[in-house]
Amino acid sequence: MLSVTEAFSLVLKHPLVLPAETIPLAQAAGRVLREPLVADRDLPPFDRVSMDGIAIRYQSFASGQRHFRVAGAQFAGQPAQTLDDETACLEVMTGAMLPLETDTVIRYEDIQITEGVAEIRIETVLPGQNIHQRATDRKQNDELASVGTRLGPPEMAVAASVGKAMVLVSRLPRIALISTGDELVDVSETPEPYQIRRSNTYLLQTVLQTVGAQTALLHLPDDAGAMETELKSLLNDYDALVLSGGVSAGKADFVPGVMERLGVRQVFHQVAQRPGKPLWFGASEAGKVVFGLPGNPVSTFLCAYRYLLPWLNASLGLRLSQPTVARLSQPVMFQPRLTYYLPVSLSISPDGSWLAEPLPGSGSADYANLLQCDGFMELPSEQSAFKAGEAFPVYTFR
Numbered sequence: 001m002l003s004v005t006e007a008f009s010l011v012l013k014h015p016l017v018l019p020a021e022t023i024p025l026a027q028a029a030g031r032v033l034r035e036p037l038v039a040d041r042d043l044p045p046f047d048r049v050s051m052d053g054i055a056i057r058y059q060s061f062a063s064g065q066r067h068f069r070v071a072g073a074q075f076a077g078q079p080a081q082t083l084d085d086e087t088a089c090l091e092v093m094t095g096a097m098l099p100l101e102t103d104t105v106i107r108y109e110d111i112q113i114t115e116g117v118a119e120i121r122i123e124t125v126l127p128g129q130n131i132h133q134r135a136t137d138r139k140q141n142d143e144l145a146s147v148g149t150r151l152g153p154p155e156m157a158v159a160a161s162v163g164k165a166m167v168l169v170s171r172l173p174r175i176a177l178i179s180t181g182d183e184l185v186d187v188s189e190t191p192e193p194y195q196i197r198r199s200n201t202y203l204l205q206t207v208l209q210t211v212g213a214q215t216a217l218l219h220l221p222d223d224a225g226a227m228e229t230e231l232k233s234l235l236n237d238y239d240a241l242v243l244s245g246g247v248s249a250g251k252a253d254f255v256p257g258v259m260e261r262l263g264v265r266q267v268f269h270q271v272a273q274r275p276g277k278p279l280w281f282g283a284s285e286a287g288k289v290v291f292g293l294p295g296n297p298v299s300t301f302l303c304a305y306r307y308l309l310p311w312l313n314a315s316l317g318l319r320l321s322q323p324t325v326a327r328l329s330q331p332v333m334f335q336p337r338l339t340y341y342l343p344v345s346l347s348i349s350p351d352g353s354w355l356a357e358p359l360p361g362s363g364s365a366d367y368a369n370l371l372q373c374d375g376f377m378e379l380p381s382e383q384s385a386f387k388a389g390e391a392f393p394v395y396t397f398r
C-alpha cells in the first residue's frame with residue numbers, strides 16, 4: 001500500500017490547469033496573477049516631500065543662514081514650482097513634488113514663521129532630509145510581483161498604483177462537492193431512525209472557501225447507473241470532483257468502478273494511513289481530477305486537509321503551508337503500520353513551544369470530537385510507541 005508521502009506526491013503530479021481571465025481589479029482580491037505586475041513609473045515617481053514644512057537650498061543653511069523669506073507654497077497635486085531666490089523658501093506639504101532648486105525639507109515643528117519669514121530653530125539639518133527620492137523604492141519597468149502571486153492587500157495596492165485597472169488572473173476553480181449514500185438526507189429533513197443528515201459537503205465547502213474555490217454541493221444515491229449518468233455531466237461542468245463515501249469495500253461502494261467506466265484513470269486507491277485508508281484519487285485525459293474521499297467524516301476532513309487543500313494551493317501556484325511542530329503532552333500507542341493522524345488540541349508550553357494534547361475520540365465517525373481539536377498530529381508508521389515530549393508535525397485547521 002502507498003505511503004502518505006508517495007500518495008501526496010502523486011496528487012501533486014496532477015495539478016489543476018485553470019484558464020486565465022481578465023477581470024476588474026476591484027474583483028481580483030485573493031486571485032492568482034497570470035501576468036507580472038510591472039512598475040509603469042519610478043516609485044516614487046518624483047522627489048516626494050515626506051514632511052509638512054519648508055523646502056530650502058541646503059547650501060544656504062550650510063553657509064549660516066537661519067531666516068528664510070516664505071516665497072509661496074507647494075501643495076500635493078500641483079506641478080513643481082521653482083524657488084527663484086535661493087535665500088528664500090517655499091512651504092511644502094507631504095506628498096507634494098519637491099520644488100525645483102530646493103533640496104532639503106525642514107518640518108514645521110522645527111521652524112517658526114513670523115510675518116512671512118521662517119526661522120530655523122534646530123541645530124542640525126541634513127542635506128536631502130525629509131525627501132522620498134524618486135525611484136528609491138523601485139525603478140520603472142521593475143517587476144514588482146511575479147506570475148503565480150496571490151493578490152493579497154499589498155499586491156492589490158501595488159497593482160492599483162501601477163494602473164492595472166484590469167488584471168489577468170487564473171479563473172476560480174470550479175469544484176463539485178458530492179456526497180454519496182442512501183442513508184444521507186438533507187440538512188432540512190428529519191432523518192428516519194436508519195438515516196443521518198449529510199455533513200461532509202458542508203465541511204468540504206468550508207475547507208475550500210479558504211482559497212476561494214467556487215463550489216456546488218450535490219448528492220448522489222447508492223445507484224451505480226444514476227451515479228454514472230450524473231457524474232458524466234459533472235465531469236464536463238467542473239474542473240474537479242470531490243466525492244465523499246463509496247470508496248471502501250462495501251457492496252454499495254461504487255465510486256471506483258463508476259470512475260473507471262467514465263474514463264477517469266485511477267492514480268491510486270488506498271493509502272497506509274488512519275483515518276482515510278480507502279482514499280481514491282484519479283485523473284482523466286481531459287485534465288479533470290477526482291478525489292474519492294472516504295465517507296467517515298473525520299476521514300473526509302483529514303484527507304481534505306492533507307491532500308485536497310495542498311493540491312489546490314499548489315495548482316494555484318501558491319506556497320504550501322508548513323505544518324506546525326508540537327510536542328506530545330502524554331504518551332500515545334498506535335500499533336498498525338499506518339501513518340496515524342491523531343486529533344489534538346494545541347496550547348503553548350512554558351518554554352514557548354507548541355504542546356499537543358491527544359483527543360483521539362471514538363474513531364473516524366466521531367466528528368463531534370473535532371469540535372475541541374485544533375489539528376491532526378502526524379505520527380509515523382514505523383513507530384508504535386510515542387513518548388510524552390516527542391515532537392511531530394501537526395496539520396492545523398484553526
Ligand SMILES: Nc1nc2c(c(=O)[nH]1)N[C@H]1C(S)=C(S)[C@@H](COP(=O)(O)OP(=O)(O)OC[C@H]3O[C@@H](n4cnc5c(N)ncnc54)[C@H](O)[C@@H]3O)O[C@H]1N2
Pocket residue numbers: 179180181183184196197198199200201244245246247248249250253275276277278293294295296297299364365
Ligand atoms: N471491509 C472493510 N470495510 C471498511 C474498510 C475497509 O478497509 N474494509 N474501511 C473503513 C474505513 S477506514 C472507512 S473511512 C470507511 C469508508 O467508507 P466509504 O468511503 O465507502 O464511505 P461510505 O461507506 O459511503 O460511508 C462510511 C460512513 O461515513 C458516513 N458518511 C458518508 N458520507 C457522509 C456525509 N456526507 N455526511 C456524514 N456522514 C457520511 C456513512 O454514513 C457511513 O457511516 O469504510 C470502512 N469500512
Ligand code: MOO
Pocket residue numbers: 273274275276277278294296298299364365
Ligand atoms: O478512514 Mo477510516 O475513517 O479509518 O475509518
Ligand SMILES: [Mg+2]
Pocket residue numbers: 245246247248249250252253
Ligand atoms: Mg462504504
